[in-house]
Amino acid sequence: MSRPYRFAVIGTGFFAQNHLHAWAQIPDVELVAVCDTDPERLAAAARDFSGRPYADAAELFANEELDFVDIATTPPTHPQMVFLAAEHGVPAICQKPLAWDLADARAMVEAMEAKGLPFMVHENFRFQYPMRRVKEVLDAGTIGRPFFGRFSFRSFHDCYTPQPWLLDSERMIIVDVVVHLFDLARFFIGEPESLYAEALKVNPRIIGEDVATVMMRMPGATAIADASYETFSNHSTYPQAFVTIEGTRGVITLGPDYHLQVVSHPVDVGDSAARMTGAVVFDEDLQIPEHAWASRPWHGIQDSVVALQRHWVECLRTGRTPETSGADTLRTMELTLGAYESLATGQPYRVGSSA
Numbered sequence: 001m002s003r004p005y006r007f008a009v010i011g012t013g014f015f016a017q018n019h020l021h022a023w024a025q026i027p028d029v030e031l032v033a034v035c036d037t038d039p040e041r042l043a044a045a046a047r048d049f050s051g052r053p054y055a056d057a058a059e060l061f062a063n064e065e066l067d068f069v070d071i072a073t074t075p076p077t078h079p080q081m082v083f084l085a086a087e088h089g090v091p092a093i094c095q096k097p098l099a100w101d102l103a104d105a106r107a108m109v110e111a112m113e114a115k116g117l118p119f120m121v122h123e124n125f126r127f128q129y130p131m132r133r134v135k136e137v138l139d140a141g142t143i144g145r146p147f148f149g150r151f152s153f154r155s156f157h158d159c160y161t162p163q164p165w166l167l168d169s170e171r172m173i174i175v176d177v178v179v180h181l182f183d184l185a186r187f188f189i190g191e192p193e194s195l196y197a198e199a200l201k202v203n204p205r206i207i208g209e210d211v212a213t214v215m216m217r218m219p220g221a222t223a224i225a226d227a228s229y230e231t232f233s234n235h236s237t238y239p240q241a242f243v244t245i246e247g248t249r250g251v252i253t254l255g256p257d258y259h260l261q262v263v264s265h266p267v268d269v270g271d272s273a274a275r276m277t278g279a280v281v282f283d284e285d286l287q288i289p290e291h292a293w294a295s296r297p298w299h300g301i302q303d304s305v306v307a308l309q310r311h312w313v314e315c316l317r318t319g320r321t322p323e324t325s326g327a328d329t330l331r332t333m334e335l336t337l338g339a340y341e342s343l344a345t346g347q348p349y350r351v352g353s354s355a
């Protein structure tokens with residue numbers, strides 16, 4: 001490559017700080033502009049990361065020659081930003097959730113596809129280092145064929161002070177966190193055919209749901225995604241996601257503090273005597289890669305932002321389709337929005353039933 005990829009970050013709020021710091025350590029990219037409607041946030045980002053400041057995204061696209069944009073605004077603005085990117089022929093990464101409804105999400109993907117533009121959703125949980133280790137163990141066949149998964153995110157962390165928009169969001173923990181757990185379920189086990197959701201509002205200060213449990217059915221497997229922002233603990237594990245995957249030859253558990261345990265049996269289901277005697281147990285305390293700008297407890301998530309951005313640059317360079325492309329993420333979006341449909345109807349949601 002003769003020159004670095006020139007890009008802009010749109011939305012310079014709470015989570016975008018991770019994007020900006022991570023980009024600063026990625027080779028072959030150059031931040032040329034930042035955009036935010038909030039003057040203080042915009043000025044701070046322009047000062048700290050050296051991009052030209054824009055208060056209006058349309059002006060940014062009109063004035064800058066960009067190789068891509070990184071969209072980290074709040075969810076209701078995602079369609080507007082992606083349509084602008086498509087109109088100006090600019091590849092884009094967009095934060096999750098892609099949109100509030102499937103029609104918008106599909107239109108966004110179609111707009112980018114119509115111009116042949118690379119398009120990725122910032123679905124960073126699968127890029128967390130511990131999740132990549134789980135995937136390695138699974139793909140090596142160590143636990144056989146997976147038939148059950150549990151993907152869990154429960155804490156009593158105050159997410160509302162840094163992200164006050166979550167207080168007023170009619171849709172909350174399912175679009176905020178369970179969306180990531182759906183992506184993990186797909187990444188590790190496969191495509192759900194149906195799901196059934198239950199949710200609660202425990203905290204009276206908020207409008208949407210802050211506790212949710214979803215059961216999924218895949219071909220030959222079931223899985224549970226559960227999340228809560230109201231779960232007390234004397235040892236905060238926020239923002240860690242826990243994973244259990246049971247297979248025909250063993251179990252993988254990613255537990256608190258990034259502890260990975262793999263129990264593997266020498267034979268498949270069926271020969272109980274051999275299974276009782278031959279189990280191999282492997283324990284590992286996973287070490288998250290360190291970054292000078294990262295801070296606990298966010299370091300695992302912050303490292304995943306670096307990994308995701310490296311993946312995007314590698315995809316731009318090679319022409320590969322990103323793992324969590326817009327088209328791929330439509331499946332995650334359908335599960336997310338299907339969960340709300342299941343809540344509304346009290347019935348299971350069948351994947352593919354949305355017009």
Ligand SMILES: NC(=O)c1ccc[n+]([C@@H]2O[C@H](COP(=O)([O-])OP(=O)(O)OC[C@H]3O[C@@H](n4cnc5c(N)ncnc54)[C@H](O)[C@@H]3O)[C@@H](O)[C@H]2O)c1
Pocket residue numbers: 010011012013014015016035036037038041055056057072073074075077095096097122123124162163165176301
């Ligand atoms: N992947 C993750 O782990 C993770 C974690 C937290 C947040 N997020 C996502 O990041 C996104 C941002 O969330 P946040 O909590 O950082 O929100 P935030 O409110 O702190 O930041 C959003 C920023 O976008 C700006 N903005 C809004 N409308 C705009 C517009 N039209 N033009 C330009 N700027 C505009 C706001 O002024 C604000 O500074 C959301 O989609 C959220 O779901 C992802």
